[in-house]
Amino acid sequence: MTGERENSGQCYLCRGALKYGKATVPFVVGDSVIVIKKVPAEICQRCNEPYMAGEVVDKITALLDNFEPFRAEVLVVSYEEDLPAVAEPAVQVDA
Numbered sequence: 001m002t003g004e005r006e007n008s009g010q011c012y013l014c015r016g017a018l019k020y021g022k023a024t025v026p027f028v029v030g031d032s033v034i035v036i037k038k039v040p041a042e043i044c045q046r047c048n049e050p051y052m053a054g055e056v057v058d059k060i061t062a063l064l065d066n067f068e069p070f071r072a073e074v075l076v077v078s079y080e081e082d083l084p085a086v087a088e089p090a091v092q093v094d095a
Contacts, residue, residue, distance in 0.1 A: 011051075017045045033075070
């Protein structure tokens, strides 16, 4: 999904061809699942594994850090939206 790769244009998992597109990528953070849609990535045309650039991974990491206080079971967000700073929820939700 991430990391350095040589410019071969092939998936490391199945050797399928990579093509630029937008991926939907789930992340498990604690007891929550955060799904980020429209993530720019090179996507394997055979197994659909997304490969993201370093700056994309950095933005996703920042997004995941901002959503941690909400303690939602499932949260779906779009990578492309210019999301405002996320603050602590006004009401504490019991887990």
